[in-house]
Amino acid sequence: QVQLVESGGGLVQAGGSSRLSCAASGRTSSNYIMAWFRQAPGKEREFVAGISRSGENTNYADSVKGRFTISRDNVKNTVYLQMNSLNPEDTAVYYCAARARGAILTTAPAGYDVWGQGTQVTVSS
DSSP states (O other), X not given: OOEEEEEOOEEEETTOOEEEEEEEESSOGGXXXXXXXXXXXXXXXXXXXXXXXXXXXXEEOTTTTTTEEEEEETTTTEEEEEEOSOOGGGOEEEXXXXXXXXXXXXXXXXXXXXXXXXXEEEEEO
């Protein structure tokens, strides 16, 4: 199955931007629905954004809608999360996830089969 490796996290000032990348290897990422989740200390893992296999369809959590953009490059087997207008509430470990089954852009973590190791994003006020 596919393996996922995130990169691009770090320390960002409030109001700033950052882009996360998720590189897939092992199998063609275009076979998978892809998503980004995040988990802050003491909180449950939450859905951030999802993208269909072709990239034509996306969905977002209300908390990031209008600020974050998910995209994918199936030639490079990479999924991206462009994050703008960051605020301290966006501080979390961000995870890339892949779903092999079905076509629905599910927001439930249990719906995803493969996870990356996560990358820390810290937004300072």
